[in-house]
Amino acid sequence: MSAFQKILKVRRHYNKWVADQTLEDYALRFTARKGRHMSISRVGKTALGAASFLALEGLAAAVTLSYGFTNTVMAMLAVCIVLFITGLPIAYYSAKHGLDIDLLTRGAGFGYLGSTLTSLIYASFTFIFFAIEAAILASALKALFGIPLAIGYLLCAVAVIPIVTHGITAISRFQVGTHNLWVALQLAAIVVVLWYEFDSLQGWTEFSPGM
Template sequence: MAARQNIFRVRRSYNQWVANQTLEDYALRFTAKSARRWSAARVSNTALGAISFLAMEAIGGSITLHYGFDNAVAAILVVSLVIFLTAIPISYYAARYGVDIDLLTRGAGFGYIGSTITSLIYASFTFIFFAIEAAIMAMALEMLFDIPLVLGYLICAVVIIPLVTHGITTISRFQVWTQPVWLLLQLAPFVFIIYADASSISDWTQFEGLGVNTGQGLNVVMFGAAAAVVFSLIAQIGEQVDFLRFIPEPQNRAEQRRWWLAVMSGGP
């Protein structure tokens, strides 16, 4: 006679980090419709915050110093147009179907290996810009508070961890709270420069670059060199789609217009 088995109905218990879904926030791959609980404007604003890093000012300043104002502006305008046109279909499909850059590249026919390589390039790009951002912030801490650079690097690397572990939930909330301060700090230097010396604006627009012959103006070679630097930013769309895939699907025509505005603002 077979032994009788008794099954005990015990409710499983998990570690609080495992049970807390905000620590994951659909960090990878597909984003379910139930997870798109933020407004289109909120998600778009969060995506815009992802590209508001100080490395942008550093890149703009660097190409202006090396190649002059005319070449820098021409390169920025041309490459921005290319990036905008390239990013439109990527942003659309990411927001429409809630997929990240890995699934997008697989769907585009890259295959598993090609998708992995693309994701590696995107991840490397992100790490490089995080490092540049940390270097800028560490130098600012040293200039303002005399904090040694090594310690500044450590502070900038560690302080971001509690924010990013909680996904878009905490990131969007943090950006909404700090956006007024960011806008003030972003515009204050320009106001101060114009107030202190308005002629510096004309000096800036007439600047032809360090070590450049006077009167050279727009130069094809220097334009190409500046464009090559700016074109490296095209990989940023991989990070933008990680936010855009949380935009909820539109339910009517009015929401459709807001959806397109959010996708275009936070993506291309």
């Protein structure tokens, strides 16, 4: 005789919600099979968005000013190596078996509580990071077009809603469509710096906090 198990109403709603594959929230539930058939090129371009955050340039500059160019580069290389070694097996088996954050945390022995805390940390970090990005973009809009910061914050916050609400497919399409423009703008910024500040490159590569 099987033990009686009480299923709360909230849990029933949650199970029904996560079973809806149209939401494409694959970070929190089992990855639908239709979500595993994107080309490597498309996945790569979508993942490249992780390297396009404006805050990354600011963080790198702040670390360079605090610890020097050499220490910053070595620290970045060390972190990249650690992330690659630890992330490769996780990414491989997650892609192979369609795992998600929820299943990984539960399978690692943290249970539903660990899964919930992981989701909370992930969501909190996302909100904070998006707020930083919006602040940077709003400042750029004010500098270029004279748009007040309050309106700039609102525009930056509202602009992403139509994209993120339609899942990774919509995000992938948007990033693929704007990929060439993004690359051109990134290269243009580097060209401008090299053109106008070429003499400062040596001072940058040799910079240390004591200088």
